[in-house]
Amino acid sequence: MQPVRANLIYPNRNKVDNPYIQTVEPIEIINTGIISTNPVEAEPISTREGNKLPFIEANTKEVTMQYLKEECITPVFSKDNEVTISHSSFIETVWEAANKVFSNERIEEPAIRVSHVIKGRIPEAIHKPVNQLLESDKTIYFERMMFCFEIPTIYEDIAGNRLNLTIGGVRAYNHENLYSKKGAEKFKVFIGFKNLVCCNMCVSTDGYRSELKVMSTAELLNAVMRLFQEYNIAQHLYYMSAYKDTYMRESQFAQFLGRCRLYQFLPVNQKKKLLQMLMTDTQIGLVAKAYYNDDNFSTLLDSREISMWNVYNLLTGANKSSYIDNFLDRSLNATQLAEGLNKALYGESEYSWFIN
Secondary structure, three states: OOOOOOOOOOOOOOOOOOOOOOOOOOOOEOOOOOEOOOOOOOOOOOOOOOOOOOOOOOOOEEEOHHHHHHHOOOOEEOOOOEEOOOHHHHHHHHHHHHHHHOOOOOOOOOEEEEEEEEEEEOHHHOOOOHHHOOHHHEEEEEEEEEEEEEEEEEEEEEOOEEEEEEEEEEEEHHHOOOOOOOOOEEEEEEEEEEEOOOOEEEOOHHHEEEEEEEOOHHHHHHHHHHHHHHOOHHHHHHHHHHHOOOEEEHHHHHHHHHHHHHHOOOOHHHHHOOOOOOOOHHHHHHHHHHHHHOOOOOOOOOOOEEEHHHHHHHHHHHHHHOOHHHHHHHHHHHHHHHHHHHHHHOOOHHHHHHOO
16 A cells, blocks of 8 residues: 555546546636526525534534524624625525536535624614513624535445535634725635534545635635636545555554644744644544544554544544634644645654654
């Protein structure tokens, strides 16, 4: 077995051999912001059945599209009163992009989770005592929102775990300056895979945009479609599949956990030479606990080693405790850590500090 290389293509993921992978022809983007293809009618987004594990936990709660549209207000830029792109419009735009690019696939309804509620009052209720407020007097919106939806007709099995192609995004109003005039608004969008065993998110570098800056939903649609076209499904699956054949000794795993705690206190010059590590001490503690106790990815009782596939899922599982606005950045970082550790096990010195 050889280390994973970025220029290799997973051999069984070509269109000829696999009907689940759709090759998307490039879409011409013109200056007017209109996509030069025939419009595709997407099915309306309906309410998702709440029967799955949450993809993020922390301090979030699940809501529906109907709730976002009917019960939540949309904040504005205070200096010019221009409205922001609402959470529901963001979801619908990404949904439309997915229906255009993956037009022959089945796309499930989005799961939506929100946090950090911002409360207000209508003008007529400004002087009312709190205990006299009616529900009709109150206004709310959520500062942070994340959603994702699966495309179950594009999937792979790795080490007995089914992975469905998954698309989603994050909107965090705390990353916007709502006290200024309207400017480019920021969004996070990803396309990757969800492990159905545990609902862990698998995000790759080319499938994630940490800061899409757009002025309108038309610009957002173009940027999201471009991301979907540039994402290399075959390469992402190849990297993840390679993890199941690489093993880390228990002593190396313990060394990795200890180095992660030391990482935060390294001198700046030394830290710059190392692989970035975004996980918190609390999350590293969760990884250590899961090494023995996780239902799906813990080490065997009589084993002194663990596969890199299991290590990767311990990292992505611990990331579910992140806040919404940090979740995707740490999901990508979990992938980068797993890739780096995998290379270190094959002797590449660039990443060896974490296990030697």
